[in-house]
Amino acid sequence: xxxxxxxxxxxxxxxxxxxxxSVLMLAGCATTSGGAMGTFSRxxxxxxxxxxxxxxxxxxxxxxxxxxxxxxxALKDSLKELLDAEQQVEDASPQTDAEVATQxxxxxxxxxxxxxxxxxxxxxxxxxxxxxxxxxxxQDAALNDLRQQLEPYK
Amino acid sequence: MIxxxxxxxxxxxxxGRTLGKVLDARFVIDGAPTQLLAEARLAGLIVSPxxxxxxxxxxxxxxxxxxxxxxxxxxxxxxxxxxRWEDVEMLTERGVVLVAAYARRSAALSTSIGI
Amino acid sequence: xxxxxxxxLGILTAIGGFLDIGDLVTSSVVGSRFGMTLVWVIVLGVxxxxxxxxxxxxxxxxxxxxxxxxxxxxxGARMAxxxxxASFLINLLTLTAEIGGVALALQLASSIEPTLWVPVAxxxxxxxxxxxxxxxxxxxxxxxxxCLIVFAVAVFLLxxxxxxxTGQAIAPSVPATETGATYWYYAIALFGSxxxxxxxxxxxxxxxxxxxxxxxxxxxxxxxLVGFPLGGILSxxxxxxxxxVLLPQGIQVTSLxxxxxxxxxxxxxxxxxxxxxxxxxxxxxxxxxTTLSSGYTIAQFFGWSWGxxxxxxxxxxxxxxxxxxxxxxxxxxxxxxxxxMITEYSVVFSAIALPLTxxxxxxxxxxxxxxGDLVNGRATNAVALVFLVIILVxxxxxxxxxxxxxxxx
Numbered sequence: 001x002x003x004x005x006x007x008x009x010x011x012x013x014x015x016x017x018x019x020x021x022s023v024l025m026l027a028g029c030a031t032t033s034g035g036a037m038g039t040f041s042r043x044x045x046x047x048x049x050x051x052x053x054x055x056x057x058x059x060x061x062x063x064x065x066x067x068x069x070x071x072x073x074a075l076k077d078s079l080k081e082l083l084d085a086e087q088q089v090e091d092a093s094p095q096t097d098a099e100v101a102t103q104x105x106x107x108x109x110x111x112x113x114x115x116x117x118x119x120x121x122x123x124x125x126x127x128x129x130x131x132x133x134x135x136x137x138x139q140d141a142a143l144n145d146l147r148q149q150l151e152p153y154k
Numbered sequence: 155m156i157x158x159x160x161x162x163x164x165x166x167x168x169x170g171r172t173l174g175k176v177l178d179a180r181f182v183i184d185g186a187p188t189q190l191l192a193e194a195r196l197a198g199l200i201v202s203p204x205x206x207x208x209x210x211x212x213x214x215x216x217x218x219x220x221x222x223x224x225x226x227x228x229x230x231x232x233x234x235x236x237x238r239w240e241d242v243e244m245l246t247e248r249g250v251v252l253v254a255a256y257a258r259r260s261a262a263l264s265t266s267i268g269i
Numbered sequence: 270x271x272x273x274x275x276x277x278l279g280i281l282t283a284i285g286g287f288l289d290i291g292d293l294v295t296s297s298v299v300g301s302r303f304g305m306t307l308v309w310v311i312v313l314g315v316x317x318x319x320x321x322x323x324x325x326x327x328x329x330x331x332x333x334x335x336x337x338x339x340x341x342x343x344x345g346a347r348m349a350x351x352x353x354x355a356s357f358l359i360n361l362l363t364l365t366a367e368i369g370g371v372a373l374a375l376q377l378a379s380s381i382e383p384t385l386w387v388p389v390a391x392x393x394x395x396x397x398x399x400x401x402x403x404x405x406x407x408x409x410x411x412x413x414x415x416c417l418i419v420f421a422v423a424v425f426l427l428x429x430x431x432x433x434x435t436g437q438a439i440a441p442s443v444p445a446t447e448t449g450a451t452y453w454y455y456a457i458a459l460f461g462s463x464x465x466x467x468x469x470x471x472x473x474x475x476x477x478x479x480x481x482x483x484x485x486x487x488x489x490x491x492x493x494l495v496g497f498p499l500g501g502i503l504s505x506x507x508x509x510x511x512x513x514v515l516l517p518q519g520i521q522v523t524s525l526x527x528x529x530x531x532x533x534x535x536x537x538x539x540x541x542x543x544x545x546x547x548x549x550x551x552x553x554x555x556x557x558x559t560t561l562s563s564g565y566t567i568a569q570f571f572g573w574s575w576g577x578x579x580x581x582x583x584x585x586x587x588x589x590x591x592x593x594x595x596x597x598x599x600x601x602x603x604x605x606x607x608x609x610m611i612t613e614y615s616v617v618f619s620a621i622a623l624p625l626t627x628x629x630x631x632x633x634x635x636x637x638x639x640x641g642d643l644v645n646g647r648a649t650n651a652v653a654l655v656f657l658v659i660i661l662v663x664x665x666x667x668x669x670x671x672x673x674x675x676x677x678x
Binding site: 042045046048049050052053055056057060064065066067068069070072073074077081144147 | 376377378379380514518519520521523524526527529530533534537538541542545678
């Protein structure tokens with residue numbers, strides 16, 4: 001009898017852990033909803049947020065309002081977010097011509113943004129004397145456009 | 155025998171009618187003396203007719219607050235009672251069988267010895 | 270005079286101790302995405318934590334025993350296991366998030382990778398727990414945590430449009446860029462971050478550590494009822510900073526560095542330096558508290574001797590549990606898991622486990638056998654029951670919302 005109960009307890013424990021796992025998996029699945037265009041749209045939001053962060057960080061740095069530690073870290077975090085967005089766009093599998101075009105366009109914009117963040121990092125470390133302010137804000141505007149364009153697919 | 159052999163088992167009277175489930179076991183510490191405390195001796199069982207889920211300690215006193223929770227649990231466990239271990243005839247596959255002349259006692263803890 | 274000082278010190282440490290990585294991240298994320306529209310949740314959460322924290326402090330002061338010991342005794346093993354399992358696992362998750370938070374804050378100060386800081390931070394935590402007196406530990410981290418007041422100062426320096434800010438806060442609505450599901454998901458996250466269970470366990474065990482008696486009840490009430498709401502105001506200030514600076518630029522907070530940017534914008538380098546000290550102190554203090562809580566819960570459940578007031582050799586198993594928990598935290602962070610993401614999960618899972626933590630406290634605080642005349646009054650019970658319903662709803666809604674929103678994406 002106690003044996004039966006123990007199997008029962010084991011079954012409960014098993015179903016609880018299976019439940020918890022499936023919740024996490026479902027939560028993961030929800031982020032892949034909306035097909036390839038949905039992925040591009042979310043990546044555009046992420047990239048746009050990351051580049052705006054880099055732009056703000058660099059501006060605070062040039063106006064001498066932020067410390068080196070915060071600047072370094074925030075730029076590094078922005079770059080990480082951009083690379084993550086790039087990865088997601090790369091991993092998506094486009095089905096139509098329109099989706100293929102959007103994928104190419106998204107990759108182009110996100111990679112350009114990543115280049116600008118790296119330029120900002122070089123400027124902060126003193127390795128380069130180029131001022132990335134202009135290209136940061138131009139690229140920020142471009143990513144913003146992309147984000148708004150893809151907004152309906154989110 | 156371990157406690158899990160008793161908890162949540164059906165309780166039957168001598169004629170085999172179901173009285174409820176074992177909710178809790180009550181012990182008294184009056185056995186052979188050991189280093190720290192005397193050994194515990196099983197004194198009796200708390201039986202609840204409708205459910206084997208927890209009573210959260212409300213069976214022990216007339217504690218009545220927070221009122222909503224106390225009232226809900228009292229209702230879930232209405233008719234629960236205490237039987238002495240002496241009133242238990244035997245343990246079978248079907249559950250805990252009581253003697254024919256078992257006595258339903260109050261489930262509340264009394265301060266006097268011999269509950 | 271000395272008494273007044275004691276009261277002031279108690280309040281100040283309560284303010285500093287209220288904030289941890291969960292509040293820092295969640296408030297900022299919410300501010301950057303939803304503006305001030307979720308501030309009501311912070312207010313609700315602060316009221317809740319006040320009600321239950323003062324309850325568990327009272328239980329400890331009157332009975333001289335921590336909540337968990339009594340839960341085990343009064344509610345029986347089964348309920349206590351449920352309570353222990355939920356509290357302990359959530360606490361371990363929170364502990365991991367806090368160590369990660371210390372590492373992230375140290376990265377802001379040094380530019381050195383957080384993965385390298387994790388073992389250093391964990392070792393420092395262990396050292397403090399092993400060697401430093403309880404009251405000193407609490408007061409130092411609490412007072413340094415007060416540096417986070419910079420967030421409140423920053424709100425004023427940023428000269429925001431007050432009408433819009435208060436308008437959003439008083440008449441909340443879901444922003445056009447977000448869905449209702451994400452709004453409620455973050456509402457639950459914010460609620461979980463304010464009502465994190467470890468605060469209550471820590472509070473009651475801390476009361477035993479500091480040998481509170483009936484005399485200290487007034488002091489403890491003031492600490493909670495003044496300190497926690499002021500801490501809540503800092504939480505709101507963090508959200509406001511993100512609302513003013515980050516939201517208009519479309520920046521969604523995903524890292525701790527972004528939390529500091531509005532302060533830089535408002536107050537420059539000095540403000541940044543202060544905020545980093547505050548972040549380190551708050552996360553370090555919270556790591557100490559969660560580590561101790563892991564020891565408290567396990568030791569109190571099994572009836573082992575526990576407490577910092579005993580020499581480590583007299584409470585060996587208590588200290589061993591804490592060392593193991595710290596090692597687990599280090600191991601999880603060593604996989605490269607993002608501490609900010611761990612934090613976001615930890616606050617939501619806190620919300621899920623809340624009923625299991627708070628129901629037992631309510632029952633114990635009502636038990637005359639332990640509390641004598643100082644059981645909960647009717648008013649406290651009424652408020653507590655209302656909160657229990659809110660907690661239950663939040664707990665049940667959390668998992669479906671997590672699935673629908675893809676964890677708030």
